[in-house]
Amino acid sequence: MISMLTSDAGASILADLNEPQRRAVTHRDGPLLVLAGAGSGKTRVITRRAAYLVHTGVPARNILAITFTNKAADEMRRRIETLGVERGMWIHTFHALGARLLREFGSLVRVEPGFTIYDEADQLRVLKEAMDLCSVSPQFHRPEAMQARISQAKNRLESPGDCAERAENFEQRSLARVYEAYKELLEQRNAVDFDDLLTRVAVLLRQHPEITERLNARFRYVLIDEYQDTNHAQYLIARYLSQHHRNICATGDPDQSIYGWRGADIGNILEFERDYPDAVVVRLEQNYRSTPDILRAASKLISANRRRKRKDLWTDNRPGVPVRVWSFAEGRQESKRIAETIAALRGDGRPYSDMAVFYRINAISRELEDALRQRGIPYQIARGVEFYGRKEIKDVLAYLRVLVNPRDEIALLRIINVPARGIGKTTLGRLRRAAEQSEQRLMDVLRRADEVPTLKVTAAVRVRKFVALLDELKNLVKGPVADAVGKVLALSGLEAALKEERESGGEDRLANVQELVTAAAGYDEETEEPTLLDFLQRVALTNEQDAVDESAGCVLLMTLHAAKGLEFPVVFMVGLEQGTLPHERVLADERDIEEERRLCFVGITRAQESLYMTHAQQRLLRGKRVPRCASQFLHELPDDATVWEQFEPPARDAAGESPEAQDGFVPLDDQLPPEEICPPSRRARTRRLAPVEDEPCFSPDDPTGVAATPVTHSPYADWKPGTLVEHEQYGVGQIVWVRPSPGQSRALIRFAGYGEKTFVLEKTPVRRLQRR
């Protein structure tokens, strides 16, 4: 094999690879599945493989590499260039690939080349409009829920017609109608949503074999990363694009599939070998990232999942310290201790950028931020929205969008009175009604505002001025994008309005907008043929996550989802409690629990040297103090790789001051059977770190042992904290604790609208909701 490589760069392609890695890199033709365990050098394999193909004679332009994030795509591009591969390879995210293909072939599936990409907020607006048209009240159907269901339907490639046919009840029929209207509205505006970028392409490839064949002729090799996260549409695209040569290389790790809730189908990777019976499968099981203890903890945890492929991760890395599992009485204590630990580690010479804190839900970050700020620890939060989500930025972008696509009504409505130019609700309502009645586009009606009979003369004049502004801008925006943005700012009056806001002591939004100009200038510079259209597409498909700077000298805070693909020497995973991880919304479904377990697995496997996993026995959530119990996943970790430490609540003040005043800890209600809040399994090994002044009711040594009574005969024996139940009067609720007892089983149940109530189960009209 090596003899096939001629250049020095070629030789370096196979340097420092282990045997399975080498097999994956040098595999030539036919389907290949690389099952890459966490930290097993997957990125290295993919990039080397792409480079290897080129060095053995495959022209770069015949290779298509698909990733899920821009960051991954950029990284890959960078690495491949370092390996001396010429340009011409297609390296894109699925969505960018979709956009590129739709620009070229979209008209075959009712998408015209200048189409606009709607982000989630835009989508929601269109959807609300669609619901309005269908007289479906947002009171009864949450638009967000509808959006999710439409998205699901799309990704299954179901048309509104399919949905209507399949509809069995009123609800589903409403959905089909709204979906239809939504689709119609998008088409009228020549706009697509994120899903369309995938599903339209899938439909295109299915309906037009000649195009599929053409693309196959070009893409002789197709590489897909993070295959475990593909949804059905992406799966089809990958299949169609590789159907001729069958040189499909999928890499991924089923144990890291964490986007099932967004339609990703773990089955795609699990059943790859069924789809491609001749597939060569390479397993990368040597981990180069973590200590043996961390790895053992991760492996043991994930082995509880049924829906997976067996994998034996191992490492040659030197032994380190065991995983620390920390129990706190209260959430604030947890944050405080973590901040202290971070400060201490820093004191020992560990840079802040070596450390990261992960949590399941964003709500937990606030407490942490407070604690970090108090200690003066610099941190950075990786959040989704931010820059391009800002109002002023969206305003400017809306101008650009209208210039590119006058049919983009969402953008048009956004800017028509921004800055205020006296075209208010009334005028707008009249214009829209006129458009509807004459079945014209809103833009065309604006052009003929004089002819709208319901409009007052002053209003018509203002509209005319607005149209003139757009026309003028349109003539000016031919050149570089940065210039276009500048002209929009100057001529629209936005700049003046923002200046005034700043002068009058408001926020400096102008600075943000100027940042956009800078971004546009950067784009102009690095792009060969800068166009407004392309710039807007980039903005739509870019996300702030890409801007996370891992070397900024800060501690990084992020959700577990955001952590995927990253690694840190020191990792803290916080808030590991039933109801948070696994999240309460999924407790009823075993399959969903498995995804939560994978999420936990992803978190653990990010850690290189030390890992801290923490939970609290009570925590402020949505403004309420709620009792919590340790995540079941903590109990699934192996004993010989973990050390459990319990931090006692701060002692009660001798003067009798209430504990709330000190650290927010409230002794749990006496009624609570302690064993249900914190299961007893770990007690024997729990080490106390603080002297116990005041025995809390979950004391490890409490011998009263209510739960010691065998309860296996109780019909409620398998009711656990987190179990979902339905009460005749209060609706669906969740068990906080339960104590089975003959004829007298008590449970505390938390209901959505009614708070928490204690019941004697035998005397209460409450039933368990079935597990799927």
Next chain:
DNA sequence: AGCAAGATGCTTTTT
């Protein structure tokens, strides 16, 4: 037209 006080409703979010 614009603001301010109430009502609501809250996992995760590669694109």
Next chain:
DNA sequence: GCATCTTGCT
């Protein structure tokens, strides 16, 4: 607890 949207008022 908070942010976001709606409603009602001026």
